[in-house]
Every structure is written in C-alpha cells, then in structure tokens.
Amino acid sequence: MNVKQFKEAEIGVNISINCVVKAISEVDTTGKSYKQCYVIVEDLTGTTTFVMWKKLEEVNKTLVIGSMYEILGTVGEYKGNNQLNFNSSTTIEDNKTNRDKYDPSALKSLSTENEQVFMLGITKMFSDERYRRYVEVAFGLGNMPEGLRINEAEYRKRFTDFKKAWASTKFHDSYKGGLAMHYGGMIRLFNSVKAIYGGTDGPKGRFEHKSNINWNKILLCIYFHDIEKQSEYILSEDGKECVYNPDIKINHIIRGLSRLDLVDREVEEDLRLELTELESIKQSLLCHHGQWGAFEVKTSEDKILHCIDVLDAANVDELVFVVEE
Numbered sequence: 001m002n003v004k005q006f007k008e009a010e011i012g013v014n015i016s017i018n019c020v021v022k023a024i025s026e027v028d029t030t031g032k033s034y035k036q037c038y039v040i041v042e043d044l045t046g047t048t049t050f051v052m053w054k055k056l057e058e059v060n061k062t063l064v065i066g067s068m069y070e071i072l073g074t075v076g077e078y079k080g081n082n083q084l085n086f087n088s089s090t091t092i093e094d095n096k097t098n099r100d101k102y103d104p105s106a107l108k109s110l111s112t113e114n115e116q117v118f119m120l121g122i123t124k125m126f127s128d129e130r131y132r133r134y135v136e137v138a139f140g141l142g143n144m145p146e147g148l149r150i151n152e153a154e155y156r157k158r159f160t161d162f163k164k165a166w167a168s169t170k171f172h173d174s175y176k177g178g179l180a181m182h183y184g185g186m187i188r189l190f191n192s193v194k195a196i197y198g199g200t201d202g203p204k205g206r207f208e209h210k211s212n213i214n215w216n217k218i219l220l221c222i223y224f225h226d227i228e229k230q231s232e233y234i235l236s237e238d239g240k241e242c243v244y245n246p247d248i249k250i251n252h253i254i255r256g257l258s259r260l261d262l263v264d265r266e267v268e269e270d271l272r273l274e275l276t277e278l279e280s281i282k283q284s285l286l287c288h289h290g291q292w293g294a295f296e297v298k299t300s301e302d303k304i305l306h307c308i309d310v311l312d313a314a315n316v317d318e319l320v321f322v323v324e325e
Contacts, residue, residue, distance in 0.1 A: 001015050001016060001017055002017065002018075002043050002044070002045040002046075003017060003019065003041070003042065003043050003045050003046040003047065003048050004045035004046050005045075006048060006075065006082060006084065007046070007048065007081070007082050008082075009075045009082060010075065011075050011076065011077050011082070012074060012075060013074065013075045014072070014073075014074055015072070015073060015074065015075055015084070016070055016071070016072050017041070017043070017070070017071050017084075018043065018068070018069075018070050018071075018092060018101070018102050019041040019042060019043045019068065019069065019071060019102055020041065020042060020043070020066065020067065020068045020069075020102055020103045020104075020105075021039065021040070021041055021063050021064065021065050021066065021067055021068075021069065022040040022041060022042045022047065022065070022170060022174075023038075023039075023040040023065060023169075023170035024037055024038070024039050024040070024056065024059055024060070024063065024065055025037060025038050025056075026055065026056040026059075034053060035053070035054060035055040035056075036051050036052065036053050036054070037051070037052045037054060037055075037056055037059045038050075038051060039051075039052055039059065039063060039086075040170070041069075041071065042104060043102050043103075043104070044101075044102070044104055044107075048082075048083075048084060049083075050073075050083055050084035050085070050086055051083075051086075052086055062089060063089060065170075065241045066236070066241035067091065067092075067094065068091070068092035068094060068098055068099070068102050068103065069089040069090060069091055069092055070089065070090045070092055071084070071086065071088075071089045072087045072088045072089070072090075073085050073086045073087045073088075074087070104175075105174070105175040105176075108175040108176075108177065108178070109175070109176060109177040110163050110177035110180045110181055111181065111184075113184070114180065114181050114183075114184030114185075115163070115180065115184070117184040117187050117188060118180060118183055118184055118187065120187075121183075121187040121190075121191075121219060121222075121223070122135050122136060122139075122141065122223075125187070125190075125191065125219055126216055126219060126220075127215070127216060128216040129271065130271045130272070130273055131216040131217070131219065131220045131273070133267050133268070133271045134220060134260075134263050134264070134267060134271075134273070135219075135220055135223045135224075137263050137266050137267050138158070138223065138224065138227060138259065138260075138263045139158050139159045139162060139223070140155045140156045140157065140158030140159045141159060145266050145267060145268060148266060161230055162179065162180060162227070162230055163177060163180050164176055164177065164230075165177075165178070165179040165180070165229055165230035165233065166178050166179060166229070166233045166242040167179040167181070167182045167226070167229065167313075168233075168242075169233060169241070169242045169243060169244065170242075171313070171317065172312075172313040172314070172316045172317050173313075173316060174242060175242075179226060179229055179230065182226065182312055182313065182316075183222065183223070183226075185312035185316065186222050186308050186309060186312050187219075187222060189308045189311055189312060190215075190218060190219060190222060190304075190308055193304060193308065194215050197211060197213065198211050198213060198215050212300070213300050213301060213304070214280075214301055217277070217280065217281055217284065217301050218284075218301050218304055218305055218308075220281060221281060221284045221285055221288070221301070221305050222305065222308070224256050224259065224260055224281070224285060225253075225256065225285055225288045225305065225309065226252060226256070227252075227256055227259055228252040228253075228255035228256045228258075228259055229252045231245060231248060231252070231255060232244065232245055232248050232251065232252040232255070233245065253285060253286060253288070253289070253293070256285050257282050257285060257286070260278065260281065260282065260285070264278060280299070280301075283295075283298065283299070283302065284299070284301050284302045284305050287302050287306065288302075288305050288306050288309055289306070289309075290306040290310065
C-alpha cells in the first residue's frame, strides 16, 4: 500500500507502507506526564503524519530521518482524516532501486524548465543594467569582473554550487536543487505580479497609471534572499538528509547581506548601486520572512517580496510528486 491508498483506506484495516522518514519532531508537553513525537513519512504518492507516544530519543532508536522502512499499523481516524496507528517497522535496504521506488527526493532535482526561468529572469526581466550585473556576479555568470581574488573556475562554481543547494531541511523543496526550484517559482510569480501592477500602460483594470514600485529591486532581492542557504544547510555524514551546518553561526539572512556587500565590491565601478539603494535592498532582505522574522516589513517592495516567497514556499508543500508507471 502507498500513502495515497492509505489515506483512502477503511478505518481499522491493517496496512503496510513502504516509505521514507522525512521528519521527526517532539511535541512540547510541558507539565504533562507523557511525551509524543510527530513522524512525517512520504513516498512517491504523498506525505502523511502519525504520532508515536515516546520521547524523541526513543523514537530515534526505531526510525531515522532519511531512511526507508516498511511500516506496519492500522488505519485510525483523527478529525475526519485517516491517521496511521503505528505498530512496527522494518528497515528497507538502502540502494538505488529502492530509493527510486520509495523516495521522492531521489528523483527530484532542478528541472530544465526552472533553470531556464532562472536565467531568463536575469537576461530578460531587469530594465536596469546595474541590478542585473549584481545578480550575474553573485552567481558567477556573465563576464568575470577584473581584479577578483579567485580564478575563472571558482567564479563559475558559484552557480554550479547554488544549483545543488536545498531550500529547507524538511519543509518546501527539501532536496538537492530545491533552492533553485524555489527561485524558479518566485520568478514566475514576480513576472505575473509585475504584469498586473507594473505594466507600461498602468496597472490592469485600475484608474491609476503610475507605479512607484521598484521592480528591479524586487527581482534582485529574489535572487539574494536565500542565496546563503547553500552555506546554512549541508548533507549529513551518511548523505541521507539535509541538516543545519554546525559551523555556521549567523543565519542565511544576515549572511545574505554580507554576500551583497561582497558583490558590491566586485562589480565594475560604473555599475555600482548608490548607498541608499543598497540600504533599501538590505531592508527588504532583512524582513523577507515577514511576521515570522525579526524585522518589520515597510515598503511595497518588502511586501511583494515576502508575499511571493510565502506563496511559493507554502503552496509547493501541497503538490504531490507522482511518477508515471
């Protein structure tokens, strides 16, 4: 049985699901006499969550994030939806055949379509050459600026490294190439929003005919907002899961500002942005997490960047990965 079939199965039926453990988190039960953990498992047909009434260290003796298992249990019900009542598990041999059968991450990577969107955002969507150049240099694209302390191969490696990065440890786009996929989604959304509110003839369907929104700034911020996640997340030693880099002391948002400053020193002098422009960009980058971050959203560009980020990150979790038989 797969996850999709489990969700449609009758209550009380004994089931067996071959799947990979995506995440395990302990629930805070402060003041109560029990411990519980939520376990998220997935296969090629979808994701489901079940509860184990144990402490995290005990659950980790049975299930390991990133490993594949045959999970036995019964179909229960919680708030009108099927929920797995866990009984036992058996480890599935970790080989390419089984990974391809049960692990969506094994078959996911940066798609050709989204890599093309990533490049089109740079080559076609900027109207200000200065903003375009900052993005080119950040990702090792275009002509290599003179005077860099790195060689050509290291410069080009900026983009190849980025294309391998994960977008998160367990939420949206949590696979190799997922970060660039997230960028592709955001660039598509940006293009649609700009078409509605930033057209040359004014916003569509409205009386206003002028926009004070700096679309170049928003697009640049899309490219810089998560660029340092490639440093923040690394693969575990066994190569099965994405984990936080223990050597990183500053999160990707602050590190992103440092990357912007580095690029500002690298780009050609005649293409450098003004200090006020850089400060405005940094404000948007600092607050792109919106209400979940530590910095206040202020400008229209801040709001659009945050909303585009949330739209792509939140909705991709609702998409089901299916392989045609």
